Amino acid sequence: MLRISKLTDYATVLLAHLAEDGAGQRTAVELAEWSKIGLPTVSKVLKELQRAGLVVSTRGARGGYSLARSADTISAADILDAVEGPIGLTECSIHPGQCELESNCRVGRTWQRVNLAIHQALADLRLTDLANAEAGAIPELIIRIGPRLTIRSRTESA
């Protein structure tokens, strides 16, 4: 359904680790060893995260990576966007007006809305929540599809 690339999963794992207490700064090598992911791959992911501004890096001896901001302020959507880029839902959503089907097709716009809604929901899901999933501390979410539809979440008392 919703497919998350391996790279994104790696990113989440790594970020979650960086978010741990006292993790502070870690080198790519440390992270690779800890995570059992290949070093080049870890490097690549971290570089992307750096470009996206989710982690800060220090070069040179005693360098490494650490979170750019607190885990509270990093959302699942941030991670997705960072690693997978702002990819459109359909071809048409990228080049509007160029699609032959556009006249017939009323769907594009709706998928778009759904996409947007999901994105917004994920924007409310914090790294903290991802990391502590088992603890179950997941906060309230509000999603809005288009001008009319709202999706809202709240914590149920189990």
Added chain:
Amino acid sequence: MLRISKLTDYATVLLAHLAEDGAGQRTAVELAEWSKIGLPTVSKVLKELQRAGLVVSTRGARGGYSLARSADTISAADILDAVEGPIGLTECSIHPGQCELESNCRVGRTWQRVNLAIHQALADLRLTDLANAEAGAIPELIIRIGPRLTIRSRTESA
């Protein structure tokens, strides 16, 4: 973010057309001409939809395709599942226990939940809604992530 393959988009377009008033039965050729999608591709998509039980087909002269059930009872999730298959969110979700990272990784389960939630939301979004998106008739959605989190949608008065 959420990426929908072209094929899925085609499927939606075609289904929406079949759902139109008085559409009844259409041949693959008609649908191809109407939609401006290549005939072989249209064929392929329709065959998949047939296998998934979303459309029924009649062979031979005067044959064609039509919806297997009313557009009310076909959900966005059905379409996704039909065309894209029941693909897991991450590698690990498919082969649990085989992943080296599993010990470190607390994320998998959460992504899983998110995925599930989205799927459920989409299960409440009907073909009817997709087809009439512009009319804005989008109903209430309820999403549940795990035992604790609930995402709920409702129609806002604009």
Added chain:
DNA sequence: TGGATTCAGGACCATTTTAGTACTAATAAG
């Protein structure tokens, strides 16, 4: 200063997925 460490930026390749095509068989109508 110079060497060691560590990230930055690409280029690059292998594999998998996706999209699309083609061909043959089956089924039904007339």
Added chain:
DNA sequence: CTTATTAGTACTAAAATGGTCCTGAATCCA
């Protein structure tokens, strides 16, 4: 029997993904 139409499947081409490697730049420290 002939024609219309879907079913099944195999195949190819193109793109995305996952992963590697190399070269250069920053930083630290002796």
